[in-house]
Every structure is written in structure tokens, then in C-alpha cells.
Amino acid sequence: MRLTWRGIVTLVAAVVLIAAGVFAGYALLIALGAIAIGAVVAALAVAGRKPRVEVARDVYPDRVERGSRAGLTLRVYNPGTRRQPGFTAVDRLGASTLKVAVRSLAPNSEQSYLNELPRGNVVDMKSVR
CATH class of the missing domain: 2.60.40 (Immunoglobulin-like)
Known part of the structure; x- marks a missing residue:
């Protein structure tokens, strides 16, 4: 299984948000980056299931x-x-x-x-x- 372009962009944006949050000292940016990573992980978990039919x-x-x-x-x-x-x-x-x-x-x-x-x-x- 591989990520779509949307998933890749979301991961890149998450890394940028976390880095900016750490560098600037904004906890909100770190939280938004973590939420974006969580969304990609959740999408992989749901999409990775094979149909049981x-x-x-x-x-x-x-x-x-x-x-x-x-x-x-x-x-x-x-x-x-x-x-x-x-x-x-x-x-x-x-x-x-x-x-x-x-x-x-x-x-x-x-x-x-x-x-x-x-x-x-x-x-x-x-x-x-």
C-alpha cells in the first residue's frame, strides 16, 4: 500500500507545522502537526484492511x-x-x-x-x- 499525493502533502505539512511549532514555541502548531500525522495513520489503518468477502x-x-x-x-x-x-x-x-x-x-x-x-x-x- 502506498500514500496518495494528498497523504504525502499532509505528512509534509505536518512535519513543517511541527518544526515551525518547535522553532517558534507555539504548542498549537505542534498539536496541528500531530493531528495531521494521526489522520494519515488512521487513513492507512482503514484503507489497509482487505475486504472479507x-x-x-x-x-x-x-x-x-x-x-x-x-x-x-x-x-x-x-x-x-x-x-x-x-x-x-x-x-x-x-x-x-x-x-x-x-x-x-x-x-x-x-x-x-x-x-x-x-x-x-x-x-x-x-x-x-
């Missing part, structure tokens, strides 16, 4: 001619006892990737996402299953 993928139809349409159903299930926050799922299909924005899931709930497979790419259906 079960995912199933169905491709239809089973056989597709080159250039024809094919669909993909992604079923996401939350087996836990807590609400699962939303996340972005990335599915690799041959040379292509498909990104799916998964919404927040209540405990023991399931959500299905329907997508069309990219045309023009040769995808081995055995590898998709």
Missing part, C-alpha cells in the same frame, strides 16, 4: 464466437457479522481488466454485478471460470 463469477453463454457478445456476473457475498465497506474489485480477463465498484454490503448479504466481456480480445473461457 466471497466472490463467485459466472460467464454466459458457455460458448461464444469471436466478436460475439458474452456476459459476466460477479456475485459478492459478505459472510461476516459486520457491514463490509465498499471497494473496487479488479478482474483480469486475458489482457484486459474489468473494474467493478462494489457497494457496501450488509452482514450476510449478496450483491450481483452484471458486465459485458470486452469484445475483440481473445479470452480463454476455461481461465475465466
